[in-house]
Every structure is written in C-alpha cells, then in structure tokens.
Amino acid sequence: MIKSMTGFASGKGEFGLHSWTWELRSVNGKGLDMRIRVPDWLTGLEAALRAVLSKSLSRGNVTLSLRISRDESQPDLALNMVAMTAALDALQQTQAMAEARGMELAPSKASDLLTLKGMLDAGAEADDPAPLVAQMTTEFTPLLAAFLEMRQTEGEALAAILASQLDQVAALTSKAAELAEQRKDKMAEALRENLSRVLDNAQGVEPERVAQELALIAVKADITEEIDRLSAHVTAARDLLAQDGAVGRKLDFLMQEFNREANTLCSKAQSADLTSVGLELKAVIDQMREQVQNVE
Numbered sequence: 575m576i577k578s579m580t581g582f583a584s585g586k587g588e589f590g591l592h593s594w595t596w597e598l599r600s601v602n603g604k605g606l607d608m609r610i611r612v613p614d615w616l617t618g619l620e621a622a623l624r625a626v627l628s629k630s631l632s633r634g635n636v637t638l639s640l641r642i643s644r645d646e647s648q649p650d651l652a653l654n655m656v657a658m659t660a661a662l663d664a665l666q667q668t669q670a671m672a673e674a675r676g677m678e679l680a681p682s683k684a685s686d687l688l689t690l691k692g693m694l695d696a697g698a699e700a701d702d703p704a705p706l707v708a709q710m711t712t713e714f715t716p717l718l719a720a721f722l723e724m725r726q727t728e729g730e731a732l733a734a735i736l737a738s739q740l741d742q743v744a745a746l747t748s749k750a751a752e753l754a755e756q757r758k759d760k761m762a763e764a765l766r767e768n769l770s771r772v773l774d775n776a777q778g779v780e781p782e783r784v785a786q787e788l789a790l791i792a793v794k795a796d797i798t799e800e801i802d803r804l805s806a807h808v809t810a811a812r813d814l815l816a817q818d819g820a821v822g823r824k825l826d827f828l829m830q831e832f833n834r835e836a837n838t839l840c841s842k843a844q845s846a847d848l849t850s851v852g853l854e855l856k857a858v859i860d861q862m863r864e865q866v867q868n869v870e
Contacts, residue, residue: 575726575729575730575733575816575818576814576817576821576822576870577725577728577729577869578725578726578729578869578870579601579602579603579634579635579822580601580634580724580728580868581598581599581721581724581725581728582597582598582599582721583596583597583598583720583721584598585713585716585717587709587713589706589709591645592645592706594640594641594643595640595641596639596714596717597637597638598636598637599636599637600634600635600636600637600721600725602633602634602635603634605633606628606631606633606636607634607635607636608627608628608637608638609635609636609638610623610624610638611637611638611639611640612638613642615703616642616707617703617704618707619640619707619710622707623638623714626711626715627718630718630722631870633822633870634870661690662687665682665687728868732868732869733815735865736811736815736862736866737812737815739861739862739865740808740811740812740815740862742858743808743832743855743858743859743862744805746854746855746858747801747804747805747808747855750801750839750848750851750852751801753847753848754798754801757844757845797838797839797842797843797848800835800838800839800842803831804835804836804855807828807832807835810828811825811828820870821869821870822866822870826863826867829859829862829863832855832859833859833863836855839851839852839855840852840856
C-alpha cells in the first residue's frame, strides 16, 4: 500500500534533571530532505536520529525539532571523590585503633559520610550528555512508529482517492472508444471528400506523394493508439497503487503520460462529443496529479 509524505507525531520524555518534547513532521518533496534541530551539546544525537530516519523514509521534507529544559530547582550534586577517599581512610584507621584497644564502635552509614562538609559539591561537574543521548535515542523509536503510522493512514486515504479517479479515467476512455467507433462513418465520408480534393489538385503530383497525404489525413483522425495507451496507463497505475514502497516518482511520471495521451486525443477529436470527453479526461488527470504529489 502506498504511503503519504504528510505526517506528524509529537512526544515527551524526561531523564534525570532534563525533560524534553519532540515534534516530527513532514510534507511532500521531490527527494528526502531532513532538517534536524537538536542542541549541539547532545553529542551524537543528530547523527543517530538522521540514520534512523534515513532507513525509514524515502521522500519528503522532514523536520524534527527537540526542545529540552533542565530543572534548575534541583541542585546538581556531585560527589567529591577526594573528600570521600579521605573520609573512608580516616574511618578505617579509626576502626583499627578501636579494635586494638578492645573497643567496639557503632556501624557507620553512608548517609553519615554524605553529610560531612565538602563531601557533595553543587554544580561541580558539567552534564554528561552520553546517558541522556542514549535515553533519547531509545525513546525516539515509538515517536517514529506513530509518525510512520500516520503516513500509512494518509497513504490509504490517498490510494482510495486515486483508485476512484482511475475508475473515472477508465470509464471516460471506454466512452471515447465508443464515440470513436460511432464516428467511423462520418470520418470515412470526410476521408473520401479529402481524397477527392487531393485528386482534383494532384495533376503532375507523384502517386507516392498523394498516398502520403492520404495516410497523414487518416493518422490525424485515428485515436486507437491513444485509447490503447490510456488503458495501459490505467492498468500500470493500479499495479503501482498495490505495491509497497516508494512509488510516487513512478506515479508522477505516469501522470505526465496520461496527460500527453489526453491532449493528443483532444487534438484528433474532430467531434464535439469526443472533445468533451477529452476535456473531462484532462480534468480528472489534473486532479490525480495533485494527489500523486503527496505519495512517497
């Protein structure tokens, strides 16, 4: 089933002192153009996200925005390793001296050591981005899944619209074939009149030249080839709609072929009814082309 290039998903997350919101959106584009806006200090995050998106998407103008904030009300406490080492050494010596004198000391708790002056430094170390980047990369997976699901849903709606429009093209093509069959007698009479005019003015003209002119008149009125090509294009478009993967470029090219055949049919119509059908075909094909612009 085809996919749309239009999609949107948002999400929230938090880790430690940080919280963030994601916004992932896309619109139609000729190729895959990704704009990823994340803080520079989150080392490696942009590269990881770009790699994941590249594997999941083929076309579209994609924008990923990350807004991150830090809870400044909570002090960033860091353990003073030098102070803690000194405290543990002193505690070990104290216990050894007490044992040597036959004294038993109450067990020490970690909380007792942490309350000592200078044991915890507020804001002593910079934020380490590695754990934060790892968490964000993990939490991006469900966000991307929701985004892809929307593109799939939009694609199903597009497929239904395009299938209906292809049915219209097929019906109009059949109608054009019927009108072409009905005008055969008129066209034959017109050809005979043209032949008479050519022969009346063919004095001194080579027979091969007369034959070429008559053949050209017949070709200009025959729309059999256009009808056959339009029918073939309808079949090809339906096959593309049933495929998985990115088929938008192929459908866009096929729309150009549809339009070319419809234009030629109109130029060869030589009939008000057939011209009307040709114009209807062009209108439906233009509508299809607008929808195809959103197919991945």
